[in-house]
Every structure is written in C-alpha cells, then in structure tokens.
Amino acid sequence: MERGIKKYIGDRAFYRTVLAVAVPIIIQNGITQFVGVLDNIMIGRLGTEPMSGVAIANQLFFVFNLAIFGGLSGAGIFGAQFAGKKDNEGIRSVLRFKLLICAAITVAALVVFAVFCTPLLKLFLHDGSADGDLELTLLCAKEYLYIMLIGLIPQALAQCYASTLRETGETLVPMIGSGAAVIINLMLNYVLIFGKFGMPALGVRGAAIATVISRFAEFLIMVIWSHRHTERFPFFSGAYRSFAIPGALAKEIVKKGFPLLFNEFMWSVGIALLAQSYSTRGLSVVAAYNISSTVTHLFNIAFMSIGSSIGIIVGNLLGANKLEEAKDTDRKILALSLAACTVFSVLLIVAAPYIPRLYNTGDEVRSLATRFLMISALLAPFQAFTHACYFTLRSGGQTKITLLFDSCYVWAVCIPVAFVLSRFTKMPILPLFAIVSSLEIVKCVFGYILVKSEKWVVNIVK
Numbered sequence: 001m002e003r004g005i006k007k008y009i010g011d012r013a014f015y016r017t018v019l020a021v022a023v024p025i026i027i028q029n030g031i032t033q034f035v036g037v038l039d040n041i042m043i044g045r046l047g048t049e050p051m052s053g054v055a056i057a058n059q060l061f062f063v064f065n066l067a068i069f070g071g072l073s074g075a076g077i078f079g080a081q082f083a084g085k086k087d088n089e090g091i092r093s094v095l096r097f098k099l100l101i102c103a104a105i106t107v108a109a110l111v112v113f114a115v116f117c118t119p120l121l122k123l124f125l126h127d128g129s130a131d132g133d134l135e136l137t138l139l140c141a142k143e144y145l146y147i148m149l150i151g152l153i154p155q156a157l158a159q160c161y162a163s164t165l166r167e168t169g170e171t172l173v174p175m176i177g178s179g180a181a182v183i184i185n186l187m188l189n190y191v192l193i194f195g196k197f198g199m200p201a202l203g204v205r206g207a208a209i210a211t212v213i214s215r216f217a218e219f220l221i222m223v224i225w226s227h228r229h230t231e232r233f234p235f236f237s238g239a240y241r242s243f244a245i246p247g248a249l250a251k252e253i254v255k256k257g258f259p260l261l262f263n264e265f266m267w268s269v270g271i272a273l274l275a276q277s278y279s280t281r282g283l284s285v286v287a288a289y290n291i292s293s294t295v296t297h298l299f300n301i302a303f304m305s306i307g308s309s310i311g312i313i314v315g316n317l318l319g320a321n322k323l324e325e326a327k328d329t330d331r332k333i334l335a336l337s338l339a340a341c342t343v344f345s346v347l348l349i350v351a352a353p354y355i356p357r358l359y360n361t362g363d364e365v366r367s368l369a370t371r372f373l374m375i376s377a378l379l380a381p382f383q384a385f386t387h388a389c390y391f392t393l394r395s396g397g398q399t400k401i402t403l404l405f406d407s408c409y410v411w412a413v414c415i416p417v418a419f420v421l422s423r424f425t426k427m428p429i430l431p432l433f434a435i436v437s438s439l440e441i442v443k444c445v446f447g448y449i450l451v452k453s454e455k456w457v458v459n460i461v462k
Contacts, residue, residue, distance in 0.1 A: 070264025074257015
C-alpha cells in the first residue's frame, strides 16, 4: 500500500523542477484571473446589463483565445521537444509557423466578428428572468466588442513569443509581461470605467480601451525583451529574415497540429453553446454564470497551471528520449494537480456565499451565482484529472486522440444533453447546470484508459 502511494509522490528535486515551471505560470495566470475578477466586479458595479453584455462579448473572444491556443499548441509540441534536443534552428522554424498560423486566425476572427457581430450576440439574449433589459445589454456588448477587436493582433503575437519562451523553460518573462499588462489594465479600468482623475466615465467602452492598451503593452514587453536576449535564446535572431519552414517539418506540424487547432476551436465553440443553452433561462442566468465562471477560473488556477506544465516538462523528457522518466514524472504531476485542486475547491465552497455580494445586481443573480460556484467547486477535481490527461496525451503528439477525448466528447455528449434539457424540458437552471457539468465524471474514465495505454510515450523529434 505504502509503496503504491509513493509512486505518486516525488522527492524534493522533483517538486523543485515542477514548481520552477509551474509557479511562474500560476503567478502569471493568477494575476490575470485575479485582475479579471476585479474587472468583472468593476463592470458589475455598473449593473446587470453592462456586466451581461461584456460577458456575452467575451464568450466570442473566448473562442478566439482558444483558437490561438490551439494553433500554438500543435507547433508547441515540437517546440518543447526541440528544446529538449537543444535544436535552435528547429525552434526558430516552429516560431515562424506560429506567427503565420496566428496571423491567419486573427484575420479570420476580425472578419467574422465585424460582419456577424449582432446575430452572434443575440444568440445569448432571451427573456425569462425578472432582471435585465435585453436591448441595453446588446448595446453594451456591441460597444465593448468593436473596441476589443483592435487588441486581437498584439494579443496573438504576444502569445507566439510567450509560448515559445515557456517551451524552452523560460516562464519568468511571460509572467512579467502578463503581470505588467494586467496591472495596466486594472489601473486604466478604474480610471476609464468610472471617470477618475478628470477622465470621462466611459463604462464598458472604458473597460475595452483599457484592455486593448494592456494588450499592446504585453506585446511590446515580450518582443523587446526576446530580441535583446538572443545570446541566450538564439532562435529569435533572424526569425523574420525569412518565413521559410522546412517542408517535412511544416507537414508534421500540420499533421499533429491541425487536430489540436480544430479541437480547441470546436471545444471553445462547444463551451459557448453550453453557455447559450443556459442563457435560455433568462438574463439573470447569464449574469450569474458570468460571475461563477470568472471566479471559478481564479480558484482553478493551481490545477490548470500544474496540469499545463505537463506539456513542457514531459515534452522535454520525451524529446530527450527519457521515456521511463517521462512516465514517472507525468504520474506524479497528475497527483500533485489533484491535490492542489482539492484544497482550492474547499476554499471556493467556503467563499461562494460571499463573493456575489460584491456585485451590484439583484438577489436572484446572487443566489444563482452562489450555487453555480458550489457545483463547480464539487466537480473541479474531475476537471483537474481530465485536464492533466489532455496535456499528457498532447505531450507525446497524440493529437487525434486528444481531439476525440476533448471536443468530440463535448459535442457528442455535453451539448446534446444541454440542448435537450434546455429546449424540451422546463427543468430549472440549477439541476440543468449540475447534470451537464457532472458529465465530466464520465470523461475521467476515458482519460484514465487513454493515459494508462501509454501510447503517448513517444519521441516525435528523434
């Protein structure tokens, strides 16, 4: 029994290695999510309609963000393994691929959001609750969205640099860049939303302007620092002299990366559709779900960041052909992720009744948000396990399997259940949300089987 437990517990050197990668990511994501919560509270002080409008617009940007993440993830598998192999030319080619794919995704997003703004936003607007004006909510959403479009380009480019640095083990600089951006965003939000220090009170427009400025700040920090430290990271030198990528490598990145891009896009659209199904129960649900999801992301930072570090640490070990060490490391990081998640889930349950009181909204919204938070906290350990399984499979290039495991599961199971329950029954929102969220438990079984098969234990840059 004791020997079995020790399989999941590392020594001090192991935890130093993992935390050296994970802690900067936790700090970076923690600052981002904490400021996101503060932003959410500031906008929430304006009322239910502005908060709901921004939340709906951010559902669309969520799809864009995950598409960028998916576009970078496929190339990132090769970047992490090239880093383990110490192949700078390979990393440079991967960076160029990232820049090209992010440019294509950003142009597509700008066109879609600009042309189809109104019909997309209206998908989330339904009668059914006492609180909220639908027309005012739509107006707030459009004002916010049009300004935010300006920040998509610097946001995408900054992520290209940040992901490349993380894959080579440099997590501090992306943390600093992101931290600076969110602090700028927070300060400008306070000034521009409420009209402080002689500035006009711009409401949701002020929130969007602050975010766009912070995106440019993060981009400039990442690019300037990276190109001033080419002696340490030589792959940034000459990155723009040519965008030629070896044909064989480009083919392999597309082969491995397209399923990830498609997966992240379809998964994010699926999550947006789940939110749309919940929105059929009224604007109060939109507002409450926004509060819940924003706060839940903050409390889930630890397990999300530790799970994500699997892609870097295990990917490096696989690239260095240390296959047995990769399996052992993966098992122990997964256990660490579950332990961290359990601690933060308990904290979220304790805090759930008090957090919604910070928002200037009705009792119905606050009550729903509290219960959403508690349900999410109870199910978070299952989400932590599937998250770690996803990055385990991805680290070894099993992108087709991750596609089936992740987005296909959402579309084949979660969305049909949510659609039927929301459209063909009068089930209240709380049991509806609990049933759909509980489907993560079934996904854990598939995750365990896939990781246990060890098909992901592969060196793809040999």
